[in-house]
Structure formats: structure tokens, C-alpha cells
Amino acid sequence: MIKVNNRPFPHEKGMTVRDVLEANKFTYEGLIIRVNDQLVEDRDHIIQDGDDVKVIHICQGG
Amino acid sequence: MDHKLELKQLKQFSYERKPIERGYNNRTLYVNVSDQEIKEKPVTEEMKEKFVGGKGFGMKLLWDGTRPDTKWNDPENEIIISPGPVAGITQYPGSGKSLVVSISPATDLPIDSNVGGYFGPYVKFSGFDALEVQGKADREVIVYIDGNEGSVSIDQIAVDTDDAHLISEILTEHYAKDEDDKRNISVVSSGSAAKNSYMGVLNFSFYDPRRQVPRMKQAGRGGIGTVLADKNIKALVVRFAGTKGDLNNSYDYDKVARTGLKLHREIERLDDSLFRMRQVGTANITDTMDKYDLLPVMNFQYGSHEDAKKVYANEFRDNYLTQGFPDGCWYGCSLACAKTADNFELLTGPYKGHKVTVDGPEYENVAGLGANLGIFDPQYVLEANFYCDTYGIDTISFATATAFAMECYERGLINQEHTGGLELKFGNKDAALELLHQMSRNEGIGVQVGRGVRRMKEYFAKEFGADPVLMQDIGMEIKGLEYSEYMPKESLAQQGGYAMANKGPQHDEAWLIFMDMVNNQIPTFADKAEALHYFPIFRTWFGLAGFCKLPWNDIFPENNKYQEEAHKIPEHVQNYVNLFSAVTGKEIDMKELILQSERVYNFQRTFNVRRGYGRRKDDMPPYRSLGPVTKEEYESRAERYDGQLKELFDVDPATMSVSEKIKMMREHREKQYDTLADAVYKRRGWSADGVPTVEHLQEIGMDLPEVLAVAEENQ
Numbered sequence: 122m123i124k125v126n127n128r129p130f131p132h133e134k135g136m137t138v139r140d141v142l143e144a145n146k147f148t149y150e151g152l153i154i155r156v157n158d159q160l161v162e163d164r165d166h167i168i169q170d171g172d173d174v175k176v177i178h179i180c181q182g183g
Numbered sequence: 184m185d186h187k188l189e190l191k192q193l194k195q196f197s198y199e200r201k202p203i204e205r206g207y208n209n210r211t212l213y214v215n216v217s218d219q220e221i222k223e224k225p226v227t228e229e230m231k232e233k234f235v236g237g238k239g240f241g242m243k244l245l246w247d248g249t250r251p252d253t254k255w256n257d258p259e260n261e262i263i264i265s266p267g268p269v270a271g272i273t274q275y276p277g278s279g280k281s282l283v284v285s286i287s288p289a290t291d292l293p294i295d296s297n298v299g300g301y302f303g304p305y306v307k308f309s310g311f312d313a314l315e316v317q318g319k320a321d322r323e324v325i326v327y328i329d330g331n332e333g334s335v336s337i338d339q340i341a342v343d344t345d346d347a348h349l350i351s352e353i354l355t356e357h358y359a360k361d362e363d364d365k366r367n368i369s370v371v372s373s374g375s376a377a378k379n380s381y382m383g384v385l386n387f388s389f390y391d392p393r394r395q396v397p398r399m400k401q402a403g404r405g406g407i408g409t410v411l412a413d414k415n416i417k418a419l420v421v422r423f424a425g426t427k428g429d430l431n432n433s434y435d436y437d438k439v440a441r442t443g444l445k446l447h448r449e450i451e452r453l454d455d456s457l458f459r460m461r462q463v464g465t466a467n468i469t470d471t472m473d474k475y476d477l478l479p480v481m482n483f484q485y486g487s488h489e490d491a492k493k494v495y496a497n498e499f500r501d502n503y504l505t506q507g508f509p510d511g512c513w514y515g516c517s518l519a520c521a522k523t524a525d526n527f528e529l530l531t532g533p534y535k536g537h538k539v540t541v542d543g544p545e546y547e548n549v550a551g552l553g554a555n556l557g558i559f560d561p562q563y564v565l566e567a568n569f570y571c572d573t574y575g576i577d578t579i580s581f582a583t584a585t586a587f588a589m590e591c592y593e594r595g596l597i598n599q600e601h602t603g604g605l606e607l608k609f610g611n612k613d614a615a616l617e618l619l620h621q622m623s624r625n626e627g628i629g630v631q632v633g634r635g636v637r638r639m640k641e642y643f644a645k646e647f648g649a650d651p652v653l654m655q656d657i658g659m660e661i662k663g664l665e666y667s668e669y670m671p672k673e674s675l676a677q678q679g680g681y682a683m684a685n686k687g688p689q690h691d692e693a694w695l696i697f698m699d700m701v702n703n704q705i706p707t708f709a710d711k712a713e714a715l716h717y718f719p720i721f722r723t724w725f726g727l728a729g730f731c732k733l734p735w736n737d738i739f740p741e742n743n744k745y746q747e748e749a750h751k752i753p754e755h756v757q758n759y760v761n762l763f764s765a766v767t768g769k770e771i772d773m774k775e776l777i778l779q780s781e782r783v784y785n786f787q788r789t790f791n792v793r794r795g796y797g798r799r800k801d802d803m804p805p806y807r808s809l810g811p812v813t814k815e816e817y818e819s820r821a822e823r824y825d826g827q828l829k830e831l832f833d834v835d836p837a838t839m840s841v842s843e844k845i846k847m848m849r850e851h852r853e854k855q856y857d858t859l860a861d862a863v864y865k866r867r868g869w870s871a872d873g874v875p876t877v878e879h880l881q882e883i884g885m886d887l888p889e890v891l892a893v894a895e896e897n898q
Contacts, residue, residue: 126703145699148474153744160744175231177704178697179739179750180468 123172132170139164141174151179188357191339198334200310206268206431207231211244212311212335214326216414217258217318221335226312233885235727237267239783240313241284242790245293246889248317251793255288255406256413258319262385264371264419265313266303269766270729273428274443275758276450277731279304279513281387287405287686288381289580289635290663293790294405294686297726299512299521300387301369301697305330305423308430322417327358342417345375346623347386348539349572351397354420355390362682364424365390369398371419371751373408374575376622380633382580382665383408386572389512391540394525400512400540403577404689405664407835412575416476426514434768442761447517449740454518458737461509463496464520465546465733470495472550474508475662477670477696480556481609481660482586483807484816486670496548498561503527518734524565531616532570533623543568548703550668551582556589557609567616575625579689580635583613583665587636587658588628594648596875602628604805636660655861656806657813662687662796671808674700675852678709679859682804683715683873691732692719698750712862721756724780728763736760782885785868785875789885792874793893799860799873810852817848824848870898 123132125141133140138154141147142158154161155175156168170175201208210223216842226240234243239264266281281303287294306314309330316326323481325338342353350372351808361363370388377383385408388397402408411419433439453459458467469491472478476486492498499522509519524541544552544564555560568896571578585607591597592607599606605614605628621629631642636658643649659666664687677700679691695714698704705711725732736752746753756773764770771779791797811817817824818841825836828844831851836844864871874897880886 126701127706128703135590146474149471149697151739153749162744175702177702177749179736179752180471180694180697 123170123174124178125174130174132168136168137141137164138166138168138174141168142176145176147176147178149178149180153177153179188342188353192336193339194337196335198223198333198335200309200330203307203430203432205434205768206311207236208307208312210311211240211265211313211315212306212328212396213315213317213320214335214337216316216320216324216326216416218339221337222458223311224315233782233887234786235779235783236312237265237270237729238282238284238723238726239786240265241282242293242783242787243297244313244315245284245286246786246790246793248315249371251795253286255286255291255410259317260286260410261315261317261409262410262414263313263315265304266307266308267727269431269731269762271304271307272431272433272439272443272762272766273513273732274440274515276443276446276511276516276518276760277513277734278515280725280729280731281402282726283385283402283407285405285407285410287407287664288409289406289637292662292686292794292796293787294407295726295787296385296402296404297691298385298387298402299389299400299731301389301513302371302387302419302421303729304426304513305367305369305421306313308423308426309421314419316414316419317418318414320325323415325354325416325417326419328421329761330421331425340417342384346573347372347374347399347575350418351386351388351399354418355388355397358420358422364422365397366392367424367426368397368420368422368514371411372417372575373411374573374623374635376619377408377575378412379625379630380576380622381406381409381635381638382584382633383410383412383578384572384577385411386575392495394523394540396540398521398523398540399572400542401572401580402541405686406577408575411436428515431704431766433766435765435809438765439762442758442765443515446734446738446758450517450738453741454738457739459496460518460520460733460737463500463504464522466496466499466522466544466549468546469549472546472669473554475701476673478550479586479668479670481557482555482590482657483666483670483672484590484813485819486672487555488557488559491554492554493559494561494564495834499524499544502563503565516731518738520733525664527565527569529566530562531566531613532620539569541565541569542572547668548578551579552615555582555586555668556615558612558615560612563612563616566620570616570619574619576619576622576633580665580669581619581632582668583659584632584636584639585618587639588632590657591643591649591654594653596654597643597647601647635663636665637663653812658805659807660688661804662801664688666808668698669694671696672810675855675859676705676714678804678809678856679711679715679863680719681808682802682856682859683863684719685784685791688804692722694718704733704750708858708862711859712866715863716866720777720780720784723784724776727780727783728759731757740776778883781883785880785883785885786890788869788873789875789880789890789893792897799871802860802873804856806853808847809843809856810848814845817841817845874898
């Protein structure tokens with residue numbers, strides 16, 4: 122199990138940042154991704170079981 | 184066509200032209216159309232200190248000019264247009280905004296509405312930090328400011344139309360000295376439906392020499408166009424020739440230019456890969472809202488729709504928008520979100536067959552006129568957009584009010600007999616357009632829709648026996664103002680952002696849906712309260728200084744991702760600090776920027792209190808804003824809601840009826856909202872009933888005796 126935005130999310134072996142975004146339908150352009158508080162820019166970064174993933178959408182509306 | 188019309192000047196006032204001093208003229212212009220008094224009023228240092236400009240000046244002048252019981256259609260109600268001390272610079276994107284303030288026919292509260300176009304900056308360059316209009320003319324008049332001649336007049340001209348696209352064209356032609364001078368004219372007008380409704384807009388024109396047509400931006404919210412029409416003012420017109428980049432006589436021009444250049448480069452590098460404001464404008468978020476279940480569909484029942492793709496941004500870009508180049512509503516704005524469909528042929532109404540220029544669509548128009556009415560047709564969206572503008576109708580209020588009427592119709596609360604034969608079903612674009620035309624003609628059910636959701640609820644209950652309880656739940660208004668076009672149902676913070684906004688549920692105070700619902704960045708009540716303190720206060724500042732919100736966070740620099748509070752876009756906030764200091768010569772920091780804004784924000788809340796509102800009861804949202812009212816709504820998100828019930832109450836939703844689940848969910852969510860209000864009021868320095876405390880007003884420096892007196896009397 123990992124955490125995505127402080128919510129539990131099932132972990133799969135070999136799962137990448139891209140997989141997490143797709144599974145959560147995070148399609149927004151302005152994303153900042155941090156894994157265990159470290160900025161991650163590579164969408165192919167492998168997520169380990171227990172990781173804390175934060176996907177920050179910057180939008181503040183119209 | 185020769186539009187030089189016969190003019191009768193009823194009153195003329197000459198004034199001495201002076202250069203702007205570091206962003207301020209240090210005087211405002213007062214025009215009373217009842218007794219035709221025209222005069223200058225001084226702007227004191229205290230006024231600048233406490234109110235900054237823009238909306239701050241507007242609120243201050245409105246407070247002084249009205250009584251606590253002044254109604255929107257009393258002669259002493261005012262319309263104040265103020266651009267702010269930084270407005271009019273051409274070096275930084277989004278620096279041409281004005282704020283318009285009045286007592287709203289929709290809410291009976293002071294309303295503020297921000298708008299682009301040239302009028303505000305031209306008034307400023309003409310020598311005034313605000314235009315304050317009061318009174319009610321006994322015949323239709325035009326207020327004309329010639330900033331080059333140093334002249335203000337009240338004119339009588341027979342303009343044989345009430346529709347804004349024609350008024351703008353005719354008066355631009357009339358007041359311009361020649362073809363080249365047209366770009367120096369800006370016209371403010373409402374429209375034929377503004378006077379028949381409570382949702383009239385002010386159209387602010389800006390002449391487009393490439394298209395040879397005046398285009399328009401709208402001060403949309405709260406019915407200020409209705410007030411203009413009630414005052415018997417056909418238009419406000421300003422002429423100023425000589426716009427250039429340094430008219431503000433900034434304290435540090437180089438710093439202004441450097442700060443601007445940095446953002447221009449950022450936009451050039453990044454806009455195409457971020458939000459494509461230059462390509463498709465604010466409509467870029469239609470796609471995002473649909474994908475994130477946040478697009479209001481069929482009166483905010485649902486958050487997405489399988490046909491929504493038909494009104495995605497690229498559909499407009501590829502099939503309707505014609506300019507093919509970045510386009511803005513004030514000089515020097517490289518974010519350039521303005522979009523235009525040229526030679527657009529109208530299919531209905533009095534201008535059927537005409538080929539017109541349509542400015543738009545903004546996101547709100549696509550979401551409101553389209554998705555929220557269940558109509559996914561870009562041609563219709565543009566046509567409704569055009570008619571809303573030229574009739575002087577707020578697209579947001581029209582959309583949300585029509586969505587409500589359609590749901591009432593579909594649920595059998597009203598029927599075809601009540602609607603005069605109109606089949607007000609979701610998806611019926613002909614019916615939606617006919618409502619607009621009825622508003623213009625002042626006839627039929629369109630008149631009731633034009634009065635807005637709050638009054639429709641009363642009217643439908645009284646005249647048609649419609650269920651008031653259900654209408655209260657599904658009628659998306661607070662304080663008498665219709666919700667703007669975002670789904671707040673799954674974000675407690677956004678529910679508060681809408682409901683506790685001073686003027687009513689408009690998202691320009693706070694848009695926290697991603698921070699709250701998606702990012703889960705503000706999980707506790709204290710976190711949400713902090714966000715509902717910071718963001719409304721910060722965003723209020725744009726309207727004090729003269730800025731557009733969009734260049735703050737619809738673009739952000741590459742290094743923003745390294746910032747601890749990335750969602751605040753700290754580098755851009757620092758830009759605003761730098762610009763304010765560089766223009767005015769008054770050194771501020773981020774803390775002082777927030778304090779400037781907090782003073783005006785609390786003044787406005789106290790203004791509400793002074794008028795008998797501004798209490799907790801006035802911040803209560805309809806349940807549709809908080810959660811699922813109907814079985815269909817619950818079932819559309821059944822997995823999510825069932826999961827929440829299981830987690831919160833340890834129940835087995837499979838053993839419960841949908842009605843039982845809705846009831847349990849409702850009790851929980853209403854309690855959550857109430858707890859949020861407690862936290863927010865406390866963080867904002869307000870009493871448990873939502874009134875700013877005397878101590879807090881003193882602490883932030885909003886300590887004018889008349890303000891403290893209202894707070895003290897109402898604790």
C-alpha cells in the first residue's frame with residue numbers, strides 16, 4: 122500500500138509515477154509530484170511499497 | 184453609416200488636467216444625474232492608506248454616499264468605477280482592470296465586479312482615481328468625459344437602440360474625432376434586458392482597429408447594469424488620446440519594466456505547455472473540470488457528461504475562433520486570453536442572419552450556458568454568449584437561474600402552462616435562447632428567470648404552488664446571487680469559499696477545490712480556515728490595485744515546483760509587491776499586501792452588517808452545494824458516497840435505502856459546514872455570528888469610527 126495525497130492506494134510491483142497519475146485520472150497540466158517529500162520530475166520513476174506520493178494541482182480556478 | 188448624431192449638452196464641467204503622481208490622481212470625479220452636479224472630490228492620504236484604490240475606493244465612496252437602508256433603485260445608490268493605483272501600466276500582463284461597485288438589485292448588498300476593457304484606465308489617464316455616479320436622470324442621458332479637453336458633460340443623444348453592441352458602435356463613432364481616434368473611446372453600457380431583470384451587466388468597450396469594431400468585456404455579477412438602466416443612463420463614455428507606458432509616473436519605472444519583462448518571457452516559454460491561455464483562453468479549464476467531475480451539469484446535479492467533449496476548448500479554437508494570434512483586453516497583456524469569433528452568423532432573435540463579432544467564450548459561459556443547461560453545442564454557446572452580452576445579461580446568473588428553472592420544470596414543480604408553452608427541459612437550446620429574448624422584450628417566463636433564483640423560488644411557490652423545501656435545496660444561490668460555474672459538492676473548503684464570500688457565491692474570492700478535494704492539502708478545519716483566510720484576502724488585492732487574477736496562477740515559473748507553498752506562486756506574489764512599490768513609491772512586503780486587503784475585506788463585511796446582513800444566517804448554502812439532494816445525484820456517485828458512509832459511520836450501505844443514505848450524509852455534511860464556519864469566522868477575527876470584532880478591526884487598522892460603531896452595535 123502507498124499513500125497518494127494522504128489517501129491509501131494499492132501498490133503494484135514496478136508501478137511508476139505515470140501509473141499513479143493514470144489510475145487516479147490526474148490529467149491536469151500543472152502538476153508537481155513529490156515522493157517522500159522529494160521532488161520527482163521523471164514520470165517513469167518507480168514507486169516503492171510504502172511511498173508517500175503527493176500530486177499537487179496548482180490551479181486556483183477562473 | 185454616419186453616426187454623428189444630434190447632441191444636446193445638458194451640463195458641462197471643466198477641470199484642470201494634471202499628471203498622475205505615482206499611480207494616483209488624488210481626486211475622484213462625482214456626477215449626479217438627478218441635479219446634474221459634477222465635481223471633483225479629493226483623495227486623502229488616509230483614504231489611500233485604508234482603501235488603496237479600486238474596489239477599496241468604490242466601497243468607501245458607496246458607504247459614504249448611501250444610507251444603511253438605501254435600495255438599489257433609490258436615486259442615492261451609486262455606481263463607482265475605479266481602476267486602482269497600478270492599473271494602466273502596460274509593462275505587466277493583466278494590468279488594466281477596474282472594479283465596479285454598487286448596491287446590488289440581486290442581493291441588496293454592496294456588490295463588486297471586476298472588468299477589463301479600456302474605460303477604467305482611460306478615466307484614470309483623464310485625471311480621476313474613480314468615477315462616482317449618483318442620482319436618477321429624468322430623461323435618458325450619457326455621461327461623457329473628454330480626458331484630453333479636461334471636460335465632463337451630461338449629454339442627451341437619441342440613440343435608437345438598447346443593445347450594447349450597437350450602442351458601443353454608435354457612440355464610438357459619434358465621440359471619435361476620426362477613424363484613428365476610435366481606439367481612444369471606451370463606452371460603458373448595459374442592454375435591453377438589463378432594465379427588465381436583476382442580472383444586468385455593464386459592457387465595457389475597447390476598440391479593435393484590426394476588426395474595426397468595438398469589442399466588449401463585462402462587469403458581470405450582481406446586476407450593476409440594471410442599476411445603470413434604472414438611473415436612465417444610456418452610457419458612460421470616456422475619450423483619452425495618448426495612452427503610453429509611463430502615464431502612471433511610477434516611482435521606479437525601470438523596476439516596473441523589469442518585472443514585466445520577466446513575466447512576458449515566462450509566458451512565452453511556458454504557456455503553450457501549461458494552460459494555453461493564448462490559444463484558447465479561460466475555456467481551457469472546461470476540459471479539466473469535466474475530467475475531474477467538477478463541471479456543473481444540469482443545475483449542478485452532476486460533474487461531468489459524455490457529450491461535454493463537444494464543448495471542449497479545441498472545438499471552439501478549431502471551428503469558431505478566428506484571430507489566430509494572442510489577443511488581450513488591455514495594452515501589453517501577453518497572457519492574451521481574449522478570444523473572438525468573427526463573422527459569426529446568428530440563428531435566432533432580432534439579429535437573426537446578422538454576422539457579428541462574439542467575444543468569448545470564457546469558461547463560465549461554456550460551463551454555464553452549455554453544460555449546466557445540458558446543452559453541448561458550441562454554436563449555441565456562442566449565440567447565447569452574444570445575446571447575453573448585447574442584451575446586458577450576466578451569463579453566469581442567467582445560466583444558473585435557467586438551470587434552476589429547467590430542473591423545476593423537469594421535476595414537475597412548474598409546467599408548460601406556467602412557462603407560456605416553453606418546454607424548459609435540459610438540453611433545449613431553443614428554450615434557453617427564447618428565455619433570453621423574452622428578457623429583452625420584457626415578457627413571459629423570461630422575466631421571472633431574469634429576477635434570479637431567489638425570487639423565482641418565492642414566485643413559483645406563491646403562484647404555482649411549487650414545493651419550497653425542494654426549491655430551497657436545489658436553488659443555487661446565496662445572498663440572492665447565483666453560483667458561478669464550479670461544482671463545490673465534494674469540497675468542504677469550496678463550499679465555504681462560495682458561501683462565506685462577501686458578495687455572494689462567486690469564485691473570485693476563493694477557488695480551493697483542487698487544494699482540498701484533489702490534493703488533500705488542507706485536511707483539518709484549521710487548515711481549511713487558514714486557506715479561507717489567505718486566499719480570499721489575497722485575491723481581493725487584485726481588485727484594489729488594478730490587476731487581473733489570471734497572470735498570478737494561470738502561468739507559473741519553472742522553479743515554482745521547488746517552493747514550499749507552490750500553490751501560492753510566491754514569485755508572482757513578489758512581483759505584485761514589487762510592482763506596487765515601484766509604481767506608488769510606498770514600500771510594502773507580502774505581509775503589508777495582505778493587510779491592505781484585509782482592511783477592505785473586513786470593511787466590506789461590516790458594510791454588509793450595516794445593511795442588516797453579514798451574519799451566519801446569510802452565509803448558509805443550499806444543500807445542493809454541500810451534497811446530493813436527489814436519488815439520481817446520490818446514485819451518480821454511489822460508490823464514493825457509500826464508501827464515505829462506511830468509513831464515517833461504520834454502516835453497511837447495502838442494507839440502507841437511498842433515502843436513508845441521503846439523510847445520513849446530509850446530517851453529516853451540514854454539521855461539517857457549520858464547524859467550518861466556526862473555524863473560518865474565528866480565523867478571520869469575526870464573532871461566532873460572523874461579524875468582524877472591534878478588536879480585530881483595530882488590529883488591522885480598519886479603525887474608522889463609523890466602521891467600529893457598526894461592529895460594536897452588532898456584536
